Amino acid sequence: MKRFTTTFWLAFTALTLLLNLSFHEWWSLYWRDLPPRPPLILPKDTYVCDYGSAGITDDCIYLYGLFGVGDDMRKSDLLLMGSSHVKCGLSAGQLSKELSAKAAHPVRVYNVGIAEGFSFTKDVINQNKLRDKPAVIDLFSIYDNDSVSPVADTTRKYNALGAYCHVGEIWAKYVCDWFWDPFLPHLYPKRIMPLDTLPFKLTIGALHLGRFLQTTAFRSWDTGDLLDFWSPSRGMINSQPGTDLRPYDRTYEDVPNEGIKLPNMAGAQLSGQRPHIIYTLLPFDGYKLGIVPKEAQPFVPIAPEGLTLSDGLHLTELGRKLATERLMQGLQSQGIIVNLSK
């Protein structure tokens, strides 16, 4: 018995080492040309909110108010709500600073932008008892009201414990992949992940060789703001320039020319039960003010001039800074800040 066990472990260890070392030697030739990994030990106010194919954590964190985020949202004076446009395109931290300076006392703002339609945001509002909170709502998410991803559908079925486990699973995957990234390549079927953007192209039949670490997004615990993206081929994205907004005569393919309609349910809920709703529409490729519904009042426009996008839909860090400034000016010019400061 003992001999069997010893032989088994010896054979196992020897071949595992040999295979790993061979792969490592070969992979290191390519790996050294790739952008460095993101930090493993994140600053304490930062978390991984989206990790490649492993999944999204902020759906769970926001819906169930995990890790104290529910309290943070409830304690806030103003919520920024909407889809991924808000997640990437508005800064709660910046707005909080500017509002606090105007009000001469701390005004807390929290970014509740989630990459889902507004029906999911409504779940977050109800689950976390946020109905009476003043909120800035981006109309794009209301247009996308019922379109929620399979991730959100699954998230709705969890309980808080399951949600913690789901978040833990994504973080565990991030940590494991972070460790393996310099040592081994990862084999992806072509249909899963286009890795053509890497500086080299290694294919075996229908398989691509790529890195372990996948696209990662980081978010702030304190403000809910998106802090940065990391891409396997480009590294940290926020340090890189974006593209200018495309002309307004080309409506974004998903938004109809006749404009966004406030769905009855969302409209009733927003106007009837929530006294302090402020609408806005963050610019994206093909954006035009004509798509804003008339009943969306008060509406604070954000001028698109000079805003840069990272992918046609989402603002870059610079674009976000400008957009937040313009939102602040709009709030101020419409006298809404006075209400928030009270």
Add this chain to the structure above:
Amino acid sequence: MSYTDTLFLLIFAAVCIVTWLLRPWPVIKEWFLIGFSLFVIATWGYFDLALFLAVIGVNFFAAFTMSRVRHEKSRYILTAFIIVDLATLATFKYANFIGGNLGAIMGLKIPSFPLGIPLAISFYVFHLISYLVDIHAGRVKVATLREYTFYLSFFPHVIAGPIVRAWQLVPQIGKDRRVATDFAMGFHYLVVGFFLKSVVANNIAMAIDGVWLEPDMTALSTLDHWVVAFLYYCEIYGDFAGYSLMALGMARLLGYRLPVNFRSPMLAASVQEFWRRWHITLSKWLRDYLYIPLGGNRVPPYRSMLNVLITMLLGGLWHGAGWGFVVWGAMHGIGIVGERSLGFRGQRKKSMQWLAWWIVTQIWITIAWVFFRAPNLRAANTFLWHMIPLMDGRPFVVHRTFLMSLVCAIPVILHHCAPYLIRKLERRFLAVALGLSTSVMLVLNFIVFSPTKIFIYFRF
């Protein structure tokens, strides 16, 4: 939490260490494992946990009462509680199916049952029935609360089997039976199981899942349809045999042994033999607690065949509330009845007759999987229609995606050959061969990207 989750595997490693440290105190160790098992169930839903605890609580009372009364009275209690267990299963799993069909027949709109299928209900209800019957028959003694809860909730088997009898697990409770090879073999099973599930089954699923959702199957050739059906056979084998191996491996690493659930089913040369190789613990359960009580083989041949049909139909229905599962079960029942009618007694291997039976059996089983997988009977019929060569102008074209997925199916074939290769191997090389194969699969588990998908049998 799924057993292929990174988080679960990390926690499981910690659980292994804790149980190893607790081995001088088996009682504490087992309560710890019970706690962890209940935690695993709770991660799927608090209601699932509450129902599980309620059902096992009621049955604990039943078993306790049965042990205190005379045999004749115990029979009534047994019947009553089997009815209660089956009624629970029927309510949660089949209410919508029965209601929907009754509504369709009678033209009524019957409101649907609001709760989904609770986790593992099919499995623990079968565990409980076997436990109560075995107590009544005097095959096992009434377990203590710890033994009973451990037996039913032990996490490697609670969600999707193997279906363990009380006499298989309860005697292991309270003892530390870990032997030197347990750790090595447990690790080997865990790695192989993970490989079959994550690398093989999940990647095949990725390629063929869309086909079953696609209403227009005319885009695929006849051969494509056969390849997809075969790939599904490989997928479900990788998924379920992979899960079962992981369960065996996890149990071994914790010092317990669970029964084997698969033995190269693709080598079966008859449907009857298939059920001796596929989901062995379920087929044994159906044999012992359904087929034999119905009369088994000790009745006239026509009754015996009817018993086979009833058993297989109910076996099919056990998998899910849908007509596809019923047809799947019926096809297996008809297969067994057909073999018996034709006087099949198990041909000698390597003979031409064996080869002919093997081909016919495997084709029959592959066709049956279409009903198991297709979303409804209409889709299954359309799929089968396109499997007929004359229905297609280009029967022998195979889509490139499926060809690549056939590469993923190679490990399934190799896994079927493994027992024969091991038998041929000199004993002194066995440890080396197992060590090397474990190493290769572990490295592949790391390197090959695997999409996340829950185990198919978790839904049953």
